[in-house]
Amino acid sequence: MELNQLPCVLLLISNIHSGDTEDNPKASVRINPDQHVFRGESVTLRCDINAEAVSSWQYSWYKEGSAGVFGFLQEYTLLSVTESDAGKYSCSGTESKSSRRSQMSDAVLLTVSGEDFSISDRAQTALSVSPQNWLTEGDSVTLICEVYGSSTGWTFNWYMLTLSDNSDHYKPLSDSRGAGGKYTVSSVALKHTGVYVCGAERGKPAYTIEMSNTQPLWVTGVSPPVSLVISPSRAQHFTSASLSLSCEDKSNSTGWRVRRYTDTSGLKNCSPQTGSTCTISLITSDTGVYWCQSESGENYNPLNITVHSGVILESPVHPVTEGDPLTLHCLYKSTTPAKLRADFYKDGSLVQSQTSEMIITAVSKSHEGFYYCKHPEGESPKSWISVRASGSDSQISVFNILCSGLAACPYLLVTVVLIVKCCRM
Structure with a gap:
């Protein structure tokens, strides 16, 4: 060729x-x-x-x-x-x-x-909340359900935990099936307060995954008909101390019960309880959220309480109004009620050294932040001090952040209107 x-x-x-x-x-x-x-x-x-x-x-x-x-x-x-x-x-x-x-x-x-x-290889659902667990009436919130390691073809089922005979039961959310991996409430109401879980299934015949972790939603109203009164009136408490929680109704009606939710025991009645008052001897596992529930199931005034041994910061449970005085004390379990000479910190910076108390004669918005005290005996958990404008007639519950050096700090209050996020220490 x-x-x-x-x-x-x-x-x-x-x-x-x-x-x-x-x-x-x-x-x-x-x-x-x-x-x-x-x-x-x-x-x-x-x-x-x-x-x-x-x-x-x-x-x-x-x-x-x-x-x-x-x-x-x-x-x-x-x-x-x-x-x-x-x-x-x-x-x-x-x-x-x-x-x-x-x-x-x-x-x-x-x-x-x-x-x-x-x-990590098992079929598991994971439930999360965006933007936060703590809400006020009218806020928007989204529950997000995911399956570890797989995202295709799942149908999600949504439930609220209810309490009967002090045991948890799953109540299906009637408007949620087929909503995909997200369940959104555009304007929350008091009725949305509760503890939620999700499940997932796919295929024919259906393959069903066990229920997810729990996620609570706490919704506060601007004018709740009942107040949760605690004594001593602070959010940080010593182990073995006695704590009294009582639902006080403005109309003097009966039927209120103190409920609680903790990471260790989930949704439970506060016990022992007489009428609308619960008195307990505190242990670390009592750390959680407490609130008042009516006979019809409405929930009001959730309050975050942390139980800690050693040093604690004595700070107000409720928001401080601009112009009012504020006094903080550092307490140690072995010397209670004596006050310690300690260092006081705001947002991680030293603001007062070696004093028995920290006094602000007239608080302003600039004083809002995370406070804790430090002493040779130990360091207290952090508490968020909220400051509201003078003349405000809004009744807003305050939730202190109690990051006590444990493995998890479950709730983070970020603003005066209770923007709360999950945090990990």
Whole structure:
């Protein structure tokens, strides 16, 4: 062959190769509901060949590491998968009329997690709140439910925990099913106060995941009909001390109960309780949120209380009005009620050194912030001191931040209108 004929030959080969590619379309694999599934779910493998009609192809399924073909339909379903079903799957097809064959698909990996895996591999739902847990009437809030390690095809179910015979029960939210992974209340009311959980399911038959962690929502009203009065009147308390909480109704009606929610015991009655008054001897696990609940289930005046051993900061439970005086004391359990000579801090900066008390003769908005005291015996938790404008007739509950050096600080009050965030120390 002469050299000047070579380009023509190469062009001919190129055209033949191009024609072969067009005549042999490539197959592709899809896995439903997801490539990452959990043991017990049903999984469907689907083979598509350039989206051509199903009737014109015959299919072959392959699994890496297994001999031969294991299926011949376009869709192949694995019922109640186990870890042994995990692996790489591929498919190909043959057109029944022309015997044309497709190219083999790329292998697609199916991952199966089971209960014998580490906890991070199990099917779990996680519930979070945006923007915060503490709200005032009219605020907007969104509950967000997610499944660890998987985000495809889930239907979410939403519930509020209710208390009956001092045991938790799930009450479905009637307007929430099918709302996806988010449940939004655009304008919260007192009735939305409560503890929420979510669940998830997908597939047919449905594969259901256990309930999520709990998330409380605390909604305060501008003119609540009842006040939660505590004695001693502060949010930081010593272990083994006695604490009295009482629901005082302006109309003197009865039927109020003190409820509480803690990380250790969840939603419970405050006990022991006589009428609308609860008196307890405090232990660390009593740290949590306490509020008044009516006979009809309405919730008012939630208050965050932390129980701590050692040094605490004695600060007001309620907001301080501009122009009023403010006195802070540093207390130590072994010397109560004696006041300690201690250093006082605001927002991490030293503001007063080695005094038995810190006095502000007339507070202003600039005094708002996080306060704590430090003494050789220890350091107190932090408390948020809220300052409201003089002449304000709004009745706003105050929630102190009590970051006592424990593993978690559950609530963070950020502004005078109770913008509260979760924090981790």
